[in-house]
Amino acid sequence: MPELPEVETTRRGIAPYLIKHRITDLEVRNPNMRWPIEADVFEMKNQTITEVGRRAKYLLLHAQSGTLILHLGMSGSTRISGRDEPYKKHDHFILQLDSGLDLRLHDPRRFGAVLWHQHCDGPLFEHPRLKDLGPEPLGDTFTxxxxxxxxxxxxxxxxxxxxxxxxxxxxxxxxxxxxxxxxxxxxxxxxxxxxxxxxxxxxxxxxxxxxxxxxxxxxxxxxxxxxxxxxxxxxxxxxxxxxxxxxxxxxxxxxxxxxxxxxxxxxxxxxxx
Missing domain, CATH: 1.10.8.50 (Helicase, Ruva Protein; domain 3)
Known part of the structure; x- marks a missing residue:
């Protein structure tokens, strides 16, 4: 299972390709993840990613009206791919960027998650998957x-x-x-x-x-x-x-x-x- 350092490494790797880029389209190739991918993720279409964060082992892709929450589960990974690169068998979720590149979530065991949180639904860290988490080990409150x-x-x-x-x-x-x-x-x-x-x-x-x-x-x-x-x-x-x-x-x-x-x-x- 990717642990916190792997997820943070992923965050640092994908952030330069996402920040300030607009999502031109999304594709859900298999919605049956740990929790089914809901249709509300398409709210992200035509929005620009403003920041790529992390909370615990969740990746947080912030946009104007909400945040896409990604979890890599047991075997998941993300990669930046060219638009013409053939999909792999377990590429289940794709963000298409205005740069001509894709962000692809690859997860053979499908224990990962793709969740959309609208800003109007309340504070992000009150989301059910985030609200009960303890402090970050590298943060100021873990003393x-x-x-x-x-x-x-x-x-x-x-x-x-x-x-x-x-x-x-x-x-x-x-x-x-x-x-x-x-x-x-x-x-x-x-x-x-x-x-x-x-x-x-x-x-x-x-x-x-x-x-x-x-x-x-x-x-x-x-x-x-x-x-x-x-x-x-x-x-x-x-x-x-x-x-x-x-x-x-x-x-x-x-x-x-x-x-x-x-x-x-x-x-x-x-x-x-």
């Missing part, structure tokens, strides 16, 4: 004190807590494992039983691991290539994720794999307590 307070009295594991979008958005499985390794915190520890100083360090490590991944183009997954067709390179720096039985770079102990919240979880039994 050590916020994370410490959010963990108070929590019996769930710290990994489940930081992967909960109501706590903080966009800390997916890969980056949760890597941030917890950097902080020396075992993923199975109860969130409410971790000291304030260790949680403070974890907050900083979440921010740093995501920032580094964004700068390096995200982590290459089976179903994701970044916008210029090149894979991300953060995968080369992963310390624990996907490295079961390999030697820890810090202590040479064998990396272990377990399951937490139905997700594969990797950690060093020596470095993480």
């Amino acid at each position: 050590p004190s916020y994370l410490i307070n959010s963990c108070h009295g929590k019996s769930c594991t710290i990994k489940q807590h930081i992967m909960n979008n109501r706590t903080v958005v966009g800390v997916g499985n890969i980056y949760a494992c890597e941030a917890l390794f950097r902080s020396g915190i075992r993923p199975s520890r109860a969130a409410g039983n971790i000291s304030a100083i260790r949680l403070s360090n974890l907050c900083q490590d979440i921010r740093s691991v995501l920032s580094e991944a964004i700068e390096q183009g995200g982590t290459t997954l089976r179903d994701f290539l970044n916008q210029d067709g090149k894979p991300g390179y953060f995968k080369q720096k992963l310390k624990v994720y996907g490295r079961e039985s390999q030697a820890c770079d810090q202590c040479s102990s064998a990396i272990r794999k377990t399951t937490i919240g139905q997700r594969s979880t990797f950690f060093c039994p020596q470095c993480q307590r």
Whole structure:
């Protein structure tokens, strides 16, 4: 699944091709996505894209009267294509631009989403898919004190807590494992039983691991290539994720794999307590 760094990489990749360009036409080749694509998306025709934003793992294409909300789901990606380029089998949604280029949403598993929010329907961030989201991990409100307070009295594991979008958005499985390794915190520890100083360090490590991944183009997954067709390179720096039985770079102990919240979880039994 594309995670926050991959989505941010996508945002940065497509923005120069979209901003200040008018949508001349739209095509819905398959409306059966995670939520059916509704006819109201055609309100975007003849409007100009003013900004390309992101909230959690949602891409936000802002226009004069509303915002197109895109989610890449499990296997989705967007690409900028020439108008004459043949469609791929799983190109389900296409925006045609006045530049002669297309923005195409490609999603083999169809777990992605295409939603239209009219400005007259209320504030964008009150949209049902956005209103209950926690703070952005790289934003000003995700602070050590916020994370410490959010963990108070929590019996769930710290990994489940930081992967909960109501706590903080966009800390997916890969980056949760890597941030917890950097902080020396075992993923199975109860969130409410971790000291304030260790949680403070974890907050900083979440921010740093995501920032580094964004700068390096995200982590290459089976179903994701970044916008210029090149894979991300953060995968080369992963310390624990996907490295079961390999030697820890810090202590040479064998990396272990377990399951937490139905997700594969990797950690060093020596470095993480």
